[in-house]
Amino acid sequence: MRPRTWIALLVALLVAALAGLALGPVSLAPGTVWSALFGNGDANAIAIVQTLRLPRIALGIVIGAGLGVSGAALQATLRNPLAEPYLLGVSGGAAVGAVTAVALHFTSLAVLPIAAFAGAALAVTLVLLVARAAGARGDPRVLLMAGVVVGAFANAAVMVLLAGAPGDTVRGALWWMMGSLSDATWQGTRWIAVYVVIGGTLLLALGREIELLALGEDPAAALGVDVERATRRVYLAASLLAAVTVAGAGLVGFVGLVVPAIVRALGARSVRSVMLGAAIAGGALVVAADVVARTVRAPAELPLGAVTALIGVPFFLSRLRRMT
Amino acid sequence: MAYDAGAVIPAVFTILRCGLLPFGKESVLFFSRRATTVVFLSALAGACGTTAQPPVSPFVLDDFGDTIHTARPARRIVSLSPVTTELFFALGAGSRLVGRTHYDSYPAAALAVPDLGDGMLPNVEAILGVHPDLVVIYASQSNRAAAVQLRRAGVNTLAIRDDHISDFRRTVALLARATGDTLAGVAIADSVERSLAAVSARPRPARPVTVFWHVWDSPILTIGRGSYLDELVTIAGAKNIFGDLADPSPQVTLEEIVHRNPDFILVGTVTGQALRKNVLWRSIPAVREGRLLVVDTVLVGRPGVRLGEAARSLRALILKDTVR
Amino acid sequence: MIRFDDVVLRYASATRPAVNGVSLDAPRGAITAIVGPNGSGKSTLVRALLGRLVPERGTISLDGIPIQTLSRLEAARRVALVPQREEPAFPLVVRDFIALGRYAHGGVWSGETADDRAAIASAAQRAGVNEYLGRRTVELSGGEWQRVRIARALAQGGDALVLDEPTAFLDVAHEMAVFELLDALAREGRAVLLVSHQLNLVARFATRIALLHAGALAAFGTPDDVMRGDLLEQVYEWPLVVSRDPAVGAPVLVPLRHRAPR
Numbered sequence: 001m002r003p004r005t006w007i008a009l010l011v012a013l014l015v016a017a018l019a020g021l022a023l024g025p026v027s028l029a030p031g032t033v034w035s036a037l038f039g040n041g042d043a044n045a046i047a048i049v050q051t052l053r054l055p056r057i058a059l060g061i062v063i064g065a066g067l068g069v070s071g072a073a074l075q076a077t078l079r080n081p082l083a084e085p086y087l088l089g090v091s092g093g094a095a096v097g098a099v100t101a102v103a104l105h106f107t108s109l110a111v112l113p114i115a116a117f118a119g120a121a122l123a124v125t126l127v128l129l130v131a132r133a134a135g136a137r138g139d140p141r142v143l144l145m146a147g148v149v150v151g152a153f154a155n156a157a158v159m160v161l162l163a164g165a166p167g168d169t170v171r172g173a174l175w176w177m178m179g180s181l182s183d184a185t186w187q188g189t190r191w192i193a194v195y196v197v198i199g200g201t202l203l204l205a206l207g208r209e210i211e212l213l214a215l216g217e218d219p220a221a222a223l224g225v226d227v228e229r230a231t232r233r234v235y236l237a238a239s240l241l242a243a244v245t246v247a248g249a250g251l252v253g254f255v256g257l258v259v260p261a262i263v264r265a266l267g268a269r270s271v272r273s274v275m276l277g278a279a280i281a282g283g284a285l286v287v288a289a290d291v292v293a294r295t296v297r298a299p300a301e302l303p304l305g306a307v308t309a310l311i312g313v314p315f316f317l318s319r320l321r322r323m324t
Numbered sequence: 325m326a327y328d329a330g331a332v333i334p335a336v337f338t339i340l341r342c343g344l345l346p347f348g349k350e351s352v353l354f355f356s357r358r359a360t361t362v363v364f365l366s367a368l369a370g371a372c373g374t375t376a377q378p379p380v381s382p383f384v385l386d387d388f389g390d391t392i393h394t395a396r397p398a399r400r401i402v403s404l405s406p407v408t409t410e411l412f413f414a415l416g417a418g419s420r421l422v423g424r425t426h427y428d429s430y431p432a433a434a435l436a437v438p439d440l441g442d443g444m445l446p447n448v449e450a451i452l453g454v455h456p457d458l459v460v461i462y463a464s465q466s467n468r469a470a471a472v473q474l475r476r477a478g479v480n481t482l483a484i485r486d487d488h489i490s491d492f493r494r495t496v497a498l499l500a501r502a503t504g505d506t507l508a509g510v511a512i513a514d515s516v517e518r519s520l521a522a523v524s525a526r527p528r529p530a531r532p533v534t535v536f537w538h539v540w541d542s543p544i545l546t547i548g549r550g551s552y553l554d555e556l557v558t559i560a561g562a563k564n565i566f567g568d569l570a571d572p573s574p575q576v577t578l579e580e581i582v583h584r585n586p587d588f589i590l591v592g593t594v595t596g597q598a599l600r601k602n603v604l605w606r607s608i609p610a611v612r613e614g615r616l617l618v619v620d621t622v623l624v625g626r627p628g629v630r631l632g633e634a635a636r637s638l639r640a641l642i643l644k645d646t647v648r
Numbered sequence: 649m650i651r652f653d654d655v656v657l658r659y660a661s662a663t664r665p666a667v668n669g670v671s672l673d674a675p676r677g678a679i680t681a682i683v684g685p686n687g688s689g690k691s692t693l694v695r696a697l698l699g700r701l702v703p704e705r706g707t708i709s710l711d712g713i714p715i716q717t718l719s720r721l722e723a724a725r726r727v728a729l730v731p732q733r734e735e736p737a738f739p740l741v742v743r744d745f746i747a748l749g750r751y752a753h754g755g756v757w758s759g760e761t762a763d764d765r766a767a768i769a770s771a772a773q774r775a776g777v778n779e780y781l782g783r784r785t786v787e788l789s790g791g792e793w794q795r796v797r798i799a800r801a802l803a804q805g806g807d808a809l810v811l812d813e814p815t816a817f818l819d820v821a822h823e824m825a826v827f828e829l830l831d832a833l834a835r836e837g838r839a840v841l842l843v844s845h846q847l848n849l850v851a852r853f854a855t856r857i858a859l860l861h862a863g864a865l866a867a868f869g870t871p872d873d874v875m876r877g878d879l880l881e882q883v884y885e886w887p888l889v890v891s892r893d894p895a896v897g898a899p900v901l902v903p904l905r906h907r908a909p910r
């Protein structure tokens with residue numbers, strides 16, 4: 001990608017962040033926001049800007065970056081432009097973990113993310129085991145099918161759990177599953193950021209292998225890649241990265257699907273540059289979507305996943321047009 | 325013995341109707357002539373015995389807009405809402421209850437009545453199993469199917485909407501008619517309205533005391549104009565910061581709460597602790613400074629016979645003065 | 649340089665081995681060809697070289713080193729394999745595509761070194777693809793695509809080049825061009841091992857031919873030894889005739905009609 005495009009992406013991220021600071025259900029004058037940022041002025045404005053909005057923006061950037069990188073890596077490795085971070089059982093497993101925690105009345109801010117992550121990690125492991133049992137560990141199609149199987153099982157489990165649950169549990173579980181940045185705190189975001197950086201770095205390190213896997217299994221093996229090992233590593237890293245984002249903000253769909261395609265359309269060629277570009281664009285997209293979620297129906301808040309799902313519509317339409 | 329002509333004519337009409345009604349076109353007169361005479365005379369006696377009963381039609385329009393036949397006072401009543409259960413006891417008909425919902429806990433005697441499960445989407449089989457002649461159900465759309473099923477099984481089903489203080493008098497009247505003691509109903513309604521008026525009439529501070537009612541955490545739910553709790557808060561002499569929202573339980577954001585800066589936050593016992601320690605909620609001055617008031621949710625939980633007491637307790641809680 | 653010693657290869661849960669005791673070698677400076685009917689085990693041998701199948705018996709070795717003891721990376725530095733078909737998931741620029749051949753020589757975070765650049769340039773030069781370095785792979789014709797893939801294989805360095813059906817789908821001119829390129833590469837000292845259906849071209853360019861039949865070696869020798877009518881008819885189960893065209897200087901296979909024309 002040309003330097004100009006990189007700069008444009010970074011500017012988009014900056015604009016989104018500024019919008020996130022300045023806009024919200026409570027309208028604050030730009031001057032108020034600016035002074036509140038530095039701790040001056042009305043105490044409530046400071047609380048809103050520093051304690052509520054700033055951590056949200058930080059978490060949004062981290063989540064968006066994680067989803068973008070994970071999506072880019074999976075699309076190249078699976079050789080499928082419709083692959084996305086939740087593919088291998090992540091969303092189903094996380095939902096089971098979260099709903100179980102809610103059903104057992106653990107709704108504290110600490111337990112839910114851990115339960116979601118544990119559920120997702122379990123599901124990812126299950127997918128790899130199912131694929132191994134089917135005999136083909138590295139074949140993308142087998143892994144995809146295993147992901148579908150585990151996902152279907154997880155969905156059934158969630159429905160069973162919710163069927164017998166009181167109304168409060170159902171409402172809490174549904175709210176979580178639709179994704180939201182409203183629980184963003186500095187401490188929580190810090191942890192998520194650490195894991196996202198680790199996961200993202202792992203995937204970037206695997207960038208050369210992913211580049212070759214995108215050619216196909218035979219060409220990759222011919223060029224020197226241990227296909228089975230590399231594929232397994234990519235799946236694990238990408239899925240666990242996605243699981244971390246789910247722990248942080250619930251299920252936020254379509255970001256990992258759409259952002260790599262946008263970055264490719266902007267001219268990114270190598271897998272590494274697609275991943276980096278997707279990190280920046282993903283962060284910008286999630287922050288922007290959060291601004292929409294917070295302001296469109298104030299004082300209520302739309303679920304973040306609902307806003308990002310709407311992005312899917314023009315995306316798939318444009319794909320359709322390109323196919324015909 | 326004063327003949328109450330107004331009662332005789334409907335009494336005769338009722339007997340004839342009774343004989344004709346539920347048994348189809350074939351049976352012209354269900355009762356034999358002698359039985360008819362007996363019934364006729366006792367109806368007259370009944371008409372003579374009680375003095376100055378207001379004329380009641382045997383047909384009642386319930387909150388689904390359906391017509392219910394209430395010729396005879398109900399003997400075996402299933403009450404599927406906490407408010408109606410309390411009211412039946414207040415009307416002195418508690419002994420006639422053969423079923424209640426799981427959540428009906430007032431008065432203590434109610435606990436002796438068989439628990440038939442949930443009042444929303446009730447278990448029709450369980451209800452029919454106790455052979456009621458009257459079922460009082462909460463008039464929500466999701467209960468329509470149950471009401472239809474019960475009526476098809478030949479059981480009188482009254483659907484009542486008991487959400488607002490303004491519904492109270494009508495609800496009491498409906499139930500009183502069903503139990504055959506309309507005067508008691510009027511007395512109860514009058515007493516409750518008097519006690520509410522007494523609380524309302526108390527002096528209130530020049531600057532209104534503002535409160536935020538914390539109903540739920542994720543998503544954040546509070547009470548709006550459409551809820552009777554909002555009415556209670558106003559009667560108690562305070563102001564609900566979200567009283568401008570029409571929804572009974574609207575969803576709001578933390579930012580908005582910080583901005584509106586309530587004097588007090590009303591919480592249940594468990595949530596109070598969690599709120600105090602939550603980093604995000606502490607951006608609200610009321611939480612930081614510990615201005616959390618624990619509400620007796622059992623007392624205020626429903627617009628029933630203890631509305632007066634509920635208003636008094638709220639007033640004492642918020643304005644710190646007691647009303648005898 | 650590449651050696652198969654009595655190799656037996658069996659697919660999982662198959663009753664009969666796909667390759668049953670085949671021994672052949674491909675030395676440097678020559679083109680060695682593997683031919684045979686469909687299903688005779690040719691592609692299976694290639695898969696074994698890729699490490700996707702492990703021999704049940706026997707050894708495959710590169711310069712005497714058994715291929716099992718080599719990591720994929722080390723193997724890739726010695727042998728460059730061009731698989732039958734390839735379809736990149738995302739479009740690539742030709743120059744970047746060729747550069748991927750240098751994977752086996754780089755570290756995780758190393759960029760392109762001077763050595764890499766030299767190798768890429770010489771590979772492109774050798775394969776004759778300099779003109780379309782800036783084009784995208786999806787824009788290439790069949791012949792150009794094949795040359796580009798050979799360029800990537802050359803960029804890998806290494807002394808051995810293995811190609812699986814390199815001229816399928818190519819027209820006569822492009823076919824000849826590829827074979828002439830392979831001939832030149834062999835003369836420069838590389839070991840070229842190729843699997844092909846093109847018996848006639850193989851007969852002209854290969855130094856030795858291995859004829860496979862139902863997983864076993866039916867013959868392994870010079871074109872003159874192997875291109876015998878009776879042998880080929882038996883293996884391919886089709887009537888044919890082998891003649892010698894003076895202009896060509898190598899045996900030519902001509903299949904006959906099975907039934908008399910109506």
